[in-house]
Each structure stands twice: as structure tokens, then as C-alpha cells.
Amino acid sequence: MRAYDRDDLLFQLFEVAQLEDQIAGTDLDREAVMGILDTADQIATDHFLPHGKLLDENDPEFVDGRAVIPDEAIAAVREQVEAGFIGSGFAPESGGMGLPETVHQAAAFIFSASNISLAGYGLLTVGAGRLIQSFGTEDQKKRYLEPMAEGRFFGTMCLSEPQAGSSLSDITTRAEPMEDGRYAISGRKMWISGGEQEISENIVHMVLAKIPGGPPGVKGISLFIVPKRNADGTPNDVTLAGLNHKMGYRGTTNCALNFGEKGACVGELLGEPHKGLSYMFQMMNEARIGVGMGATALGQAGYQASLAYARERPQGRSPAGKDPVSPQLPIIEHADIRRLLLAQKAAVEAALALSIYCTSLVDRERKGDEAAGPLLEILTPVTKSWPSEFCLEANKHAIQILGGAGYTRDYPVERYYRDNRLNHIHEGTHGIQGMDLLGRKVVMGGGAAFKGLMSTIRADIAAAADSEFAQPLSDALDRMEPVTLHLAGELMKDPTRGLANATLYLDCMGHVVMAWMWLRLTEAAKRVASRDGDTAFLRGKHQAARYFYARELVRTEGWAKTLSANDQTAFDMAADWF
Amino acid sequence: MKVLVPVKRVIDYNVKVRVKADGSGVDLANVKMSMNPFDEIAVEEAIRLKEAGKAEEVVAVSIGVKQAQETLRTALAMGADRAILVVAADDVHQDIEPLAVAKILKAVIDEEQPGLVLAGKQAIDNDMNATGQMLSALLGWSQATFASKLDIEGDHAVVTREVDGGLQTIKVTMPTIVTVDLRLNEPRYASLPNIMKAKKKPLDEKTAADYGVDVTPRLEVVKTEEPAAREAGIKVGSVDELVEKLKEAGAV
Numbered sequence: 001m002r003a004y005d006r007d008d009l010l011f012q013l014f015e016v017a018q019l020e021d022q023i024a025g026t027d028l029d030r031e032a033v034m035g036i037l038d039t040a041d042q043i044a045t046d047h048f049l050p051h052g053k054l055l056d057e058n059d060p061e062f063v064d065g066r067a068v069i070p071d072e073a074i075a076a077v078r079e080q081v082e083a084g085f086i087g088s089g090f091a092p093e094s095g096g097m098g099l100p101e102t103v104h105q106a107a108a109f110i111f112s113a114s115n116i117s118l119a120g121y122g123l124l125t126v127g128a129g130r131l132i133q134s135f136g137t138e139d140q141k142k143r144y145l146e147p148m149a150e151g152r153f154f155g156t157m158c159l160s161e162p163q164a165g166s167s168l169s170d171i172t173t174r175a176e177p178m179e180d181g182r183y184a185i186s187g188r189k190m191w192i193s194g195g196e197q198e199i200s201e202n203i204v205h206m207v208l209a210k211i212p213g214g215p216p217g218v219k220g221i222s223l224f225i226v227p228k229r230n231a232d233g234t235p236n237d238v239t240l241a242g243l244n245h246k247m248g249y250r251g252t253t254n255c256a257l258n259f260g261e262k263g264a265c266v267g268e269l270l271g272e273p274h275k276g277l278s279y280m281f282q283m284m285n286e287a288r289i290g291v292g293m294g295a296t297a298l299g300q301a302g303y304q305a306s307l308a309y310a311r312e313r314p315q316g317r318s319p320a321g322k323d324p325v326s327p328q329l330p331i332i333e334h335a336d337i338r339r340l341l342l343a344q345k346a347a348v349e350a351a352l353a354l355s356i357y358c359t360s361l362v363d364r365e366r367k368g369d370e371a372a373g374p375l376l377e378i379l380t381p382v383t384k385s386w387p388s389e390f391c392l393e394a395n396k397h398a399i400q401i402l403g404g405a406g407y408t409r410d411y412p413v414e415r416y417y418r419d420n421r422l423n424h425i426h427e428g429t430h431g432i433q434g435m436d437l438l439g440r441k442v443v444m445g446g447g448a449a450f451k452g453l454m455s456t457i458r459a460d461i462a463a464a465a466d467s468e469f470a471q472p473l474s475d476a477l478d479r480m481e482p483v484t485l486h487l488a489g490e491l492m493k494d495p496t497r498g499l500a501n502a503t504l505y506l507d508c509m510g511h512v513v514m515a516w517m518w519l520r521l522t523e524a525a526k527r528v529a530s531r532d533g534d535t536a537f538l539r540g541k542h543q544a545a546r547y548f549y550a551r552e553l554v555r556t557e558g559w560a561k562t563l564s565a566n567d568q569t570a571f572d573m574a575a576d577w578f
Numbered sequence: 579m580k581v582l583v584p585v586k587r588v589i590d591y592n593v594k595v596r597v598k599a600d601g602s603g604v605d606l607a608n609v610k611m612s613m614n615p616f617d618e619i620a621v622e623e624a625i626r627l628k629e630a631g632k633a634e635e636v637v638a639v640s641i642g643v644k645q646a647q648e649t650l651r652t653a654l655a656m657g658a659d660r661a662i663l664v665v666a667a668d669d670v671h672q673d674i675e676p677l678a679v680a681k682i683l684k685a686v687i688d689e690e691q692p693g694l695v696l697a698g699k700q701a702i703d704n705d706m707n708a709t710g711q712m713l714s715a716l717l718g719w720s721q722a723t724f725a726s727k728l729d730i731e732g733d734h735a736v737v738t739r740e741v742d743g744g745l746q747t748i749k750v751t752m753p754t755i756v757t758v759d760l761r762l763n764e765p766r767y768a769s770l771p772n773i774m775k776a777k778k779k780p781l782d783e784k785t786a787a788d789y790g791v792d793v794t795p796r797l798e799v800v801k802t803e804e805p806a807a808r809e810a811g812i813k814v815g816s817v818d819e820l821v822e823k824l825k826e827a828g829a830v
Contacts, residue, residue, distance in 0.1 A: 035773040042767055084770030
């Protein structure tokens with residue numbers, strides 16, 4: 001059994017996102033996209049899905065300064081690499097295939113649903129490599145990017161340090177200029193996913209560090225390429241100090257790395273000095289879309305597992321006829337189990353719709369569509385956070401459906417929950433995303449991106465005037481606009497109090513955006529039904545949308561009240577009152 | 579030497595098969611279809627022969643509905659050089675019977691003149707296990723079925739066959755038809771760059787009528803049924819009781 005719903009993925013790509021229009025005029029066509037997704041499906045089915053439990057139960061081991069992971073993990077990632085799924089993320093001039101981001105990420109979704117901790121290595125490598133693609137010299141591209149596109153070198157992003165996680169202005173890793181123009185790197189980095197592994201020949205670390213004498217804070221941060229091994233194969237004085245033993249994602253090594261313990265670690269500056277953080281944010285923004293896609297994939301995996309269980313597990317009888325000699329019903333016949341299933345479906349399918357919508361915006365932006373950039377900027381915190389919060393909630397429901405069995409390691413649903421718990425935290429925590437949305441994205445350019453988002457949603461509503469969801473969505477926007485205006489005013493008066501409810505604002509905005517996604521999904525379902533006839537699959541879309549509007553969108557009414565009041569109860573709770 | 583590989587588009591092995599409500603067959607509408615897994619092994623073996631310098635060209639042939647061109651693209655993406663699609667049905671539910679397939683293949687082979695035909699031993703949809711054998715009879719060529727090992731030695735092929743009692747090695751004269759079994763090789767995945775290259779490889783489209791073959795079914799499907807659902811088990815209190823129950827069921 002697959003860990004994702006292939007029919008839904010294809011419906012979302014070809015009918016909702018209308019991928020064929022997006023790829024018209026390129027080398028790609030529907031058949032080639034299907035071929036790519038089929039290869040992803042085969043490798044995921046043969047090599048990713050079977051090892052989830054093995055990798056979860058066999059954490060990476062620290063042995064003589066090495067990070068040892070099971071051989072099965074190495075073989076699986078090699079299959080993925082050799083089929084071209086890392087190269088697919090790079091431009092042709094960098095030795096890649098230049099696949100549209102939508103197709104590249106759709107394949108990533110398949111790998112992530114099947115085994116998220118193995119999917120991590122490729123995603124990290126593409127993120128790191130794209131930094132070199134955007135900001136590297138031709139020579140750096142040749143020496144680092146091409147081997148990454150070939151899958152021989154993997155990449156990491158080294159931002160956090162033991163004392164500086166979310167607060168990057170406080171990093172202390174140093175980069176001392178050397179006579180030959182390169183830099184001597186020294187410092188400690190923490191939480192480095194893929195920081196050490198033996199899948200690839202070499203590891204290209206993208207390291208944030210400060211050049212002495214530069215400006216204080218984030219303006220003094222530069223970005224360096226620091227390989228694990230030098231060109232001649234000798235070690236570059238990057239030491240694995242230890243491995244973190246995590247709640248989930250256990251197939252991905254997570255490392256503490258020491259740079260320059262022996263004073264012999266050499267790095268190359270990427271781009272210009274002191275611009276490191278702005279460069280890194282390019283990768284970070286793409287990574288955030290990827291985090292949302294991963295959280296969605298885990299939500300989908302839990303939904304599929306609990307749905308299969310609910311169809312087969314006989315337990316109890318209908319409350320209307322408790323005849324003890326009648327056969328037991330499969331639990332999918334019980335109202336509360338259907339609620340738990342529908343709550344998952346309503347979350348994970350809308351989350352996939354937003355993830356794909358955002359990857360389409362990446363593609364539109366690459367093609368020079370000027371409207372795409374601001375929309376993507378304002379949606380990035382939402383597409384990172386909403387799936388991390390509400391597909392985790394979906395994983396909770398999946399465990400509930402399996403009951404005691406779901407709480408054991410005999411079934412994968414508790415693992416999906418543990419895996420998904422990370423997505424709330426990494427690549428900018430939930431709280432940081434709220435501040436990014438309200439404090440930065442909503443107010444930037446005089447609210448231009450916010451207004452653009454509202455008018456984009458209103459255009460879809462206008463095109464779906466006969467939809468049962470048009471009016472309630474329009475009402476939700478009518479609530480969201482004054483709330484946003486009010487909070488923007490509060491922010492001007494007092495940034496601290498103005499941002500005190502940023503997380504709630506993020507959730508509220510997320511729910512409105514997901515209601516919009518359900519409008520798009522149901523409109524696509526109508527198009528397909530009138531073309532090919534109605535099916536149970538399509539009816540399920542309308543029912544899930546109704547659930548979302550009836551049970552979830554209504555919550556924004558209460559949230560809007562709290563936000564309008566800019567309630568300060570939490571912030572006013574002084575530290576010594578706890 | 580040219581190697582010809584027939585490939586069939588079948589329901590994906592991962593799909594949960596559902597019988598149509600009227601019992602006329604299994605539901606194939608909106609269901610994922612793939613290359614018959616045994617045919618994938620045949621394609622892989624043909625490509626390996628080419629890579630080993632023992633074959634010059636690999637031609638994949640599919641007979642069925644127009645959508646079988648997707649299956650041929652997969653064969654091309656794996657490494658076949660060109661493909662021939664013979665459209666013989668409009669409805670995805672129409673299965674072309676082995677004899678008709680063998681007749682069309684014979685006509686294609688008369689044109690193409692391959693030195694070797696590598697075919698799957700059977701298709702996983704109807705499990706007929708007949709096309710290779712019928713083709714051998716129609717052509718008057720030698721055949722080696724259920725191959726788990728293949729070596730080409732000049733004008734002979736040495737083939738290890740998986741038979742009931744174990745393994746049997748035979749030597750057949752070329753040209754020959756080899757039908758392949760599960761353990762012959764592990765087929766490669768179609769890599770992304772090769773999927774893109776496959777779009778530019780030639781794919782000729784013909785019809786059954788072009789070869790003058792009548793594909794009207796000779797067999798009648800009387801009924802198709804789901805396998806009986808597994809019945810609920812019982813719990814036994816002791817080993818003795820277990821043995822007793824097994825004896826009752828005639829299992830020991």
C-alpha cells in the first residue's frame with residue numbers, strides 16, 4: 001500500500017493546478033511528468049517505504065568520529081540519486097534538468113510520504129546547491145555544484161550554534177581572511193541535518209560566519225562554502241562532535257560540528273562579504289515551502305494508514321441496533337471515526353493544494369511573472385506553518401483511529417506523529433513564522449502583498465459565484481481585512497504588543513487560505529465531473545470542503561474577536577507570576 | 579543482432595483489483611496501469627545484451643489500446659532504441675488474446691527480422707502464459723521458456739530454465755524466443771534524464787488491420803468473481819485444542 005493517495009496527487013497537479021498549461025511549450029508533457037512520478041513511486045515503494053521502522057529503531061550511531069546509519073538507508077538514497085532526483089532540482093547550465101519546481105516537489109512529496117527522514121538528504125542538497133547556483137562563481141559551480149547535481153556531493157546548511165538558534169545575529173563562528181583569498185573557519189555549529197553521513201563522497205557545508213571587523217549583528221554575517229574534504233580528498237578539519245538523538249526523523253543524521261579544531265579548516269566566501277544572511281534566506285524560503293510539503297506528506301501518510309485500518313477493523317455495532325449476535329461493523333461505519341478521517345482529509349488535501357500552489361508560484365516567478373513574487377512571500381509563512389500545525393493534528397487523529405494499536409510501534413502512525421513534530425520547529429519556529437507574517441509580510445510595501453492576496457482570493461470567488469463556498473469565504477475575507485488593518489495599527493504603536501498575537505493571526509490567516517484552497521479543489525472537481533462524469537472520488541472533495549467550512553472556517557470568527565481586541569493576557573502575565 | 583521485446587500494459591501490481599459490478603471483468607477505468615513486471619525483466623535483459631555488445635538494437639512492441647504508448651515510453655526510458663505500437667482495441671477492458679497477439683507479433687517479426695525475441699513468461703492480468711509458445715509455433719523457431727539465466731554463444735543461446743524440479747539448462751538455436759522468469763535480473767528504474775531522452779526516440783504506430791490480423795475474441799468470459807473473503811478466525815485455549823481443531827479441519 002502507498003503512503004500517499006496517488007489519485008489525489010494527480011488530480012491536484014493536473015486538474016487543480018492545471019500543470020499542463022504551466023508546462024506547455026517546454027520539453028515536458030503530461031506523459032513525461034507521469035513517467036517521472038512513476039519512477040519516484042517505484043523507488044519510494046521499493047526502497048523508502050520498507051525501511052521506516054528500521055531507521056526509526058536504529059538511530060545513527062557515533063562511532064570513532066563517524067555517523068553510522070543502516071546500509072539500507074545508504075542504498076535507498078543512492079537509488080534516488082542515480083535516478084536523477086537531486087539533479088532534477090538544478091538548472092540545466094548547472095548540470096541539472098531544470099524541472100519545474102512543481103514537478104520536482106511533487107516527486108519530493110512521494111519520497112517524503114514514503115520515508116521522510118531519507119528524503120531529507122536530497123532536499124538539503126538541492127537547497128545548498130541552489131545557493132551556489134545563485135551566488136557562486138563559475139569556478140565554484142564547477143567544483144561544488146556540478147558534483148552535487150550529479151549526486152556525488154551532498155549539501156548542508158550550517159546556521160545555528162549551541163548559543164544561537166533563532167537569533168542568528170549572535171553567532172560567533174569566525175572566518176579569518178587568508179593570504180590566498182580564502183578564509184580560515186573556526187567555530188561550532190549545532191542541529192546540522194546531514195552534517196555527517198557516508199552516502200556521498202563529500203559534503204558541502206554552507207556555513208554562516210563572521211569576518212572579524214565587520215558590522216555587528218546580522219549585517220556582519222557572511223556565507224562560506226566549507227567542504228568536508230578538500231579537492232585532493234584530505235580532510236578539511238570539520239569534526240563530528242556528536243549526534244543528536246531525536247524524537248523523529250531518525251534516518252537523517254543531526255549533528256554538532258566543530259570547524260577548525262586544528263586550525264586547518266578552509267572555506268571559500270560565497271558572493272560578497274556581509275550578505276550571507278540575505279543569501280541564506282533565499283534557501284530558507286524554498287526550504288520553508290519544502291517543510292510544509294513534508295508536513296503535508298506525513299499528514300497524508302497517517303491518513304492513508306488510518307483509513308485502511310478503519311475499513312478493515314471490525315469493532316462494535318451501530319448505536320441504533322445493538323444486536324449482540326449481528327456481526328461487528330468495520331469502524332469506518334462509526335460516526336466519530338468518520339469525523340476523525342474527514343478531519344484528516346480536510347487538512348491534508350488542502351495543505352497539499354497550498355504546497356502545490358506555492359511551488360507553482362516559484363515556477364511563475366522564474367518565468368518573470370511579477371505578481372507571483374509578493375504572493376509567494378506572504379504565503380511562505382502560511383505554507384510552512386499551517387501543515388506543520390494542522391497535519392500534525394491530523395496525525396493525532398490517525399493514532400486515535402487505531403486506538404491502543406496506534407500508540408504502539410507495531411503501526412507507523414505514532415512514528416508519523418513524532419516525525420511531524422519537527423516541522424513546527426525547524427526552518428523558523430511556528431512563533432517566528434507568525435512574526436514573519438504579521439510583522440514583515442503583511443505590512444511590507446504598504447500592505448501590497450496582503451492586498452494582492454486578498455484580491456487573488458476574491459477573483460477566485462468571483463469566478464465561482466454559484467459555489468456554496470463563495471459567500472462564506474467572502475465573509476471570512478471581510479473579517480480578515482479589518483482585523484489585519486487593526487493589528488497593523490497596533491504594530492505601529494507598540495511592536496511588542498502588536499506582535500503578541502502573531503501566532504494566532506498566522507493560524508487564522510492559514511484557515512482562511514485553506515478555505516480558499518477548498519474552493520479551488522471543489523471547482524476543479526466540478527470541472528472534472530462535467531467532463532468525465534461524477535465519481536465517489538469527486539464527491540469526497542465536496543464533502544471534505546463542507547466539513548472544513550462547517551467545522552474549521554467558523555473557528556476564525558472567534559479568533560478574529562480575540563485578534564481585534566489584541567488580547568494581551570499572555571504577555572501581561574509577568575515572568576515572576578508563573 | 580536485433581532484439582525484439584513485446585511489452586504489455588497491465589493493471590499495476592500495487593493496485594487493489596476490483597471486479598466490475600456486472601462480473602464481466604475487473605475494473606480498469608481510472609486505474610493505474612504499468613508495464614507487465616515480467617516484460618520489464620525482458621526489457622532489462624535486452625538492454626544488458628546491448629550494453630554487453632551482444633545486441634545492436636532493442637525494439638519494444640506493444641499491442642493493445644492507444645494508451646499502451648505510455649508503456650512503450652517506459653521501455654524507451656529504460657533503454658530500448660525504438661518502439662512499435664499496434665493499436666488493436668479502443669476499450670481498455672478488451673484483452674487481446676494470446677493467439678491474436680502472437681499472430682501480430684509474427685507479422686512484426688517478419689518485417690523486423692530480429693535474432694532474438696525476449697518476452698515475459700506471462701502477463702500478470704490474465705496469467706495465460708501462452709503468447710511466447712504460440713509465437714514459437716507460428717514462426718517455427720526454437721523456444722526457451724521460464725528463463726532465469728541467458729547466455730548468447732554465437733548462433734546458440736544457453737538458457738537456464740526454472741522448472742518444477744529445479745533448474746534445467748538447455749541450448750537452443752538462434753533465432754529463438756526466450757520467455758523470462760522473475761529471477762533473471764532486477765530491472766532498472768527509468769531515470770529522469772532517460773525519460774526526457776525517450777520522448778525523442780521513434781515510436782511507430784500501426785493497427786492490427788495493417789497486419790491483416792483479426793483480433794475478435796475466441797474465448798468467452800463467463801464470470802469474474804472476487805476471491806472469497808477470509809473468514810474470522812477463532813482463539814484456542816491450548817495446544818491440544820489447536821491440534822484437535824487442525825485434525826477436524828483435515829489440516830494434519
